[in-house]
């Protein structure tokens with residue numbers, strides 16, 4: 595039976611990167627994926643554009659986006675950080691563009707990123723098995739000898755990499771299989787929780803705003819200080835990078851307030867609106883305000899302020915104006931709860947870092963086993979951090995065997 599240098603379980607970003615980087619080092623590699631295609635989650639990333647990484651930060655700043663576990667990444671990042679990842683893509687022909695630190699493929703299409711990975715896998719002669727679910731690991735002399743597939747096939751290798759991802763967005767194949775495998779081998783799994791999770795709100799009017807993104811607004815959780823960022827309305831509530839990053843601290847019954855004009859205080863905004871009403875006294879309020887507030891949201895805010903859309907500016911009372919200003923600076927949303935693993939971007943928790951050598955990503959318990967990607971107890975903020983972590987850990991595994 596053919597024996598590979600490296601057998602990788604999981605054809606996501608971490609597994610594909612490890613496969614390419616080790617095949618480029620002349621290793622024989624097999625990549626096993628249970629779906630009928632590779633990268634099912636990758637193609638959903640960044641709203642279909644793939645936010646591949648985040649530039650402009652030192653390695654220490656970058657790893658701090660992973661909370662207290664981030665220091666584990668310092669060693670892997672010293673081998674393959676953001677600059678090395680950009681070089682990796684560019685040297686192999688994937689052009690990139692940067693928007694406020696976030697790195698995307700220039701083609702603006704995640705399917706092209708997947709096509710890039712597939713072409714590199716092919717070029718480097720990686721054997722790919724799709725529609726092949728790993729069911730078990732078989733041991734000999736305290737080392738893994740082979741994996742057993744659902745169709746009873748066995749694959750032998752000298753080294754094994756588990757890159758099966760977390761358990762969020764299970765529709766993409768990340769169903770948490772890897773946790774069961776490694777538990778059986780004696781590894782500990784820290785508590786698993788959905789992270790970077792959209793928020794469900796009590797307010798049903800959000801449905802009408804589905805797809806609308808508010809940029810440069812202030813978002814305040816309960817009585818905390820507001821943070822500047824963006825809000826994306828969905829059919830069930832709100833999402834978008836700022837909300838996802840806040841989600842770890844959001845719970846049911848919390849209140850979230852959106853300030854559409856964070857750079858102006860109430861008095862300044864009221865004065866500005868008053869002047870605008872005076873200048874446009876014959877126009878409808880809808881007409882005047884739709885220049886500064888998105889149309890659909892404006893209808894809702896006017897409704898809250900007991901003002902008819904077609905009302906002429908000169909007819910707006912002082913009381914109505916005050917209510918309007920208050921609503922523009924304080925849209926209140928009541929949290930029902932967070933969407934669970936089904937819709938979480940990542941999984942918090944995973945294989946305990948204490949049991950993984952950070953220089954090699956090798957298991958400290960099983961001699962020929964490695965880990966990469968989201969299965970490890972590492973989860974970062976939204977903004978390209980998680981994919982970079984997957985690429986970095988995958989790459990380092992490839993250098994370690």
Ligand SMILES: Cc1cc2nc3c(=O)[nH]c(=O)nc-3n(C[C@H](O)[C@H](O)[C@H](O)COP(=O)(O)OP(=O)(O)OC[C@H]3O[C@@H](n4cnc5c(N)ncnc54)[C@H](O)[C@@H]3O)c2cc1C
Nearest residue numbers: 604606607608628639640645728759767967968978980981
């Ligand atoms: C909607 C969405 C958008 C996102 N956007 C971004 C973004 O823009 N930027 C960013 O940095 N991060 C983003 N993320 C997070 C990022 O996609 C993940 O962190 C990343 O995909 C994890 O990569 P991975 O290789 O570890 O695992 P995965 O991508 O989960 O891949 C694991 C693979 O293993 C396979 N597998 C599992 N079990 C088995 C088995 N038993 N046998 C064989 N194969 C198996 C699965 O089918 C899967 O294909 C997003 C996540 C979601 C859900």
